[in-house]
Amino acid sequence: GNGAGGKPVNPRPDVVADTPQVPPALSEEEGGAQVRLSKDGKEIIVTFAPTFGWYFYGPDDQTGSIQVSVEPVPTEGVEFGEVTLPPGEKITSLMPYEVKVPFTRADSAKAIELKVVWQGCSEEGTCNNPRRESFRITWPGGADEPAPAKEPDQPVEQGEVLFPVVEDDEIGSESDSSVIQRLMRDSPLLGFGFIFIIGLGLAFTPCVLPIVPITVSVITGGNADIPKKRLTGLLGTYVGGLALTFGAMGVIAALAGGGLATAFTLPAVQWGIAILFIALSFSMIGVYELQPPAWLMNLQGGAQKRQGSVLGAFLFGCLGAVIASPCVAPVVAGMLIVTANTGSIPLGFFMFFTLGIGMGTVFFSAGALNFLMRPGPWMIWVRYVFGMLLFGVALYYLKSGGHISEAALWGMGVGVSVLAMLGVAWHLRTKEGESAGPARMRGIKVATLFMASVVAVFFITKKPEGLLDWIYVEDSEHLVALVEQAKSEGKPAVVDFWAEWCYYCKEYDKLIAAEPEVRERFEQVMRIKVDLTDDDQRWDVRHAVGQEAPLQPFLVFIDRQGRIRRKADVDKFLDPEEIVKRLDLILNSEPVETSSR
Numbered sequence: 001g002n003g004a005g006g007k008p009v010n011p012r013p014d015v016v017a018d019t020p021q022v023p024p025a026l027s028e029e030e031g032g033a034q035v036r037l038s039k040d041g042k043e044i045i046v047t048f049a050p051t052f053g054w055y056f057y058g059p060d061d062q063t064g065s066i067q068v069s070v071e072p073v074p075t076e077g078v079e080f081g082e083v084t085l086p087p088g089e090k091i092t093s094l095m096p097y098e099v100k101v102p103f104t105r106a107d108s109a110k111a112i113e114l115k116v117v118w119q120g121c122s123e124e125g126t127c128n129n130p131r132r133e134s135f136r137i138t139w140p141g142g143a144d145e146p147a148p149a150k151e152p153d154q155p156v157e158q159g160e161v162l163f164p165v166v167e168d169d170e171i172g173s174e175s176d177s178s179v180i181q182r183l184m185r186d187s188p189l190l191g192f193g194f195i196f197i198i199g200l201g202l203a204f205t206p207c208v209l210p211i212v213p214i215t216v217s218v219i220t221g222g223n224a225d226i227p228k229k230r231l232t233g234l235l236g237t238y239v240g241g242l243a244l245t246f247g248a249m250g251v252i253a254a255l256a257g258g259g260l261a262t263a264f265t266l267p268a269v270q271w272g273i274a275i276l277f278i279a280l281s282f283s284m285i286g287v288y289e290l291q292p293p294a295w296l297m298n299l300q301g302g303a304q305k306r307q308g309s310v311l312g313a314f315l316f317g318c319l320g321a322v323i324a325s326p327c328v329a330p331v332v333a334g335m336l337i338v339t340a341n342t343g344s345i346p347l348g349f350f351m352f353f354t355l356g357i358g359m360g361t362v363f364f365s366a367g368a369l370n371f372l373m374r375p376g377p378w379m380i381w382v383r384y385v386f387g388m389l390l391f392g393v394a395l396y397y398l399k400s401g402g403h404i405s406e407a408a409l410w411g412m413g414v415g416v417s418v419l420a421m422l423g424v425a426w427h428l429r430t431k432e433g434e435s436a437g438p439a440r441m442r443g444i445k446v447a448t449l450f451m452a453s454v455v456a457v458f459f460i461t462k463k464p465e466g467l468l469d470w471i472y473v474e475d476s477e478h479l480v481a482l483v484e485q486a487k488s489e490g491k492p493a494v495v496d497f498w499a500e501w502c503y504y505c506k507e508y509d510k511l512i513a514a515e516p517e518v519r520e521r522f523e524q525v526m527r528i529k530v531d532l533t534d535d536d537q538r539w540d541v542r543h544a545v546g547q548e549a550p551l552q553p554f555l556v557f558i559d560r561q562g563r564i565r566r567k568a569d570v571d572k573f574l575d576p577e578e579i580v581k582r583l584d585l586i587l588n589s590e591p592v593e594t595s596s597r
Contacts (some may be wrong), residue, residue, distance in 0.1 A: 199358020241317025
């Protein structure tokens with residue numbers, strides 16, 4: 001094939017005239033991208049394949065980033081059909097993303113050209129510049145005029161760094177590791193203790209806590225008079241099943257590596273989790289009863305004169321781990337880092353096993369204290385509140401992840417609240433014999449609770465106001481002048497390489513506005529922004545601060561003496577504490593000494 005578009009040569013005379021020459025797959029090792037073309041009948045198939053740990057923005061993305069696109073170039077003798085991109089917000093390495101371009105070609109047309117756009121981003125919070133490539137498919141005997149060679153994306157010669165550079169800072173050395181990773185490395189005993197506490201906390205999350213009373217009821221076979229010794233054994237068996245299942249998940253996570261964490265970023269998976277939470281919320285408000293499989297209920301409730309079954313308790317513990325797994329997903333990501341770095345499957349098993357023990361401790365304690373609990377009307381309203389929390393979690397999951405807009409949040413909130421009102425009223429009338437008036441009033445109260453969660457999610461996810469002002473530069477001369485001005489004023493400077501299509505760049509803007517400590521420090525520095533939205537090169541400005549890789553976000557920290565503190569560079573999304581460390585580094589630097597005459 002000929003990716004540069006030069007005149008093709010047919011090395012095989014026996015190949016039929018309709019056999020096209022397709023350019024080879026375009027791969028970019030540091031860009032997390034591979035794009036390849038193939039021909040299938042009357043279609044050209046463009047396949048996007050992000051490498052592991054990277055993703056592209058799909059056509060349904062709502063963050064304002066550069067989305068995947070395929071555009072045929074009008075060519076005489078070629079008619080193109082409608083190009084339809086498969087739906088999706090993220091294109092990951094777990095499955096190929098194919099765009100089909102239907103076409104018909106006259107014999108006189110010897111080439112087809114497609115313009116392809118994508119942007120590779122890593123799960124760590126780094127995005128490359130958008131890639132815009134032209135792919136040219138040629139047929140033997142055509143293309144008398146070769147297409148111009150593609151201009152390189154980056155100049156071969158690197159520019160001169162225009163500021164002194166300090167390389168010996170230790171800042172940021174801890175930012176590449178999670179809290180769990182550092183604890184497991186420095187003090188394994190404390191690390192396991194920390195994971196145990198995380199397990200305890202996860203048991204109190206809105207998607208786990210509601211199943212505690214259901215679990216205890218099923219374990220005991222619905223028998224409130226079960227002997228304490230028998231109850232203790234059943235609860236212990238349940239916790240064992242829960243912990244062993246989590247341990248098995250740890251082994252699977254160790255074998256799958258980051259693929260498991262990547263799977264949870266798929267839009268289909270995230271929507272599935274949100275829908276599951278909404279379904280659980282309707283169960284909590286009594287629209288229907290969520291129950292384990294009938295065979296497990298029969299095994300647990302009918303065994304040994306309704307004193308519960310050890311096997312049933314164990315199996316129910318395994319099922320409980322699966323039900324709780326969506327809440328564990330954020331923790332799994334941090335624990336995966338440790339397992340992947342050590343390559344130790346036993347370590348992965350025991351970390352997840354400890355997580356299960358911590359969560360199971362809450363179930364065990366709830367069951368042991370079950371004799372002190374007395375049912376009453378108050379428990380119904382506890383279930384309603386849990387239902388509200390589950391619905392709120394679902395909305396937050398979708399809104400914070402950029403899966404629904406603000407208008408969709410309100411629309412979805414009103415719609416589900418109305419369904420909850422109708423569902424509660426229907427259940428009270430048909431299942432409990434309540435009269436229409438009180439049933440309707442109860443449904444209105446539940447709908448009010450659900451709308452309260454919508455309002456809470458709206459304010460929690462609302463974009464912060466009061467974004468700081470920045471000085472925009474377009475060339476290295478302006479940048480140097482601003483840094484010199486800051487140095488003369490005894491101020492440090494931060495240079496932010498920013499773009500409208502850079503999701504994490506805009507997340508940093510929100511973080512600076514929302515975090516008081518970060519904002520207070522940014523107000524003390526000269527804030528310089530390089531806008532790459534329309535021109536993603538600006539190599540003279542990049543070279544001036546030594547940024548040779550086209551990555552966003554990228555923040556450069558310059559101290560009061562006009563020196564770049566290289567180890568403080570930010571090339572991915574960091575938490576506020578790490579940003580504060582870098583700002584303190586340049587704020588605590590000594591200003592330039594001036595001599596008076």
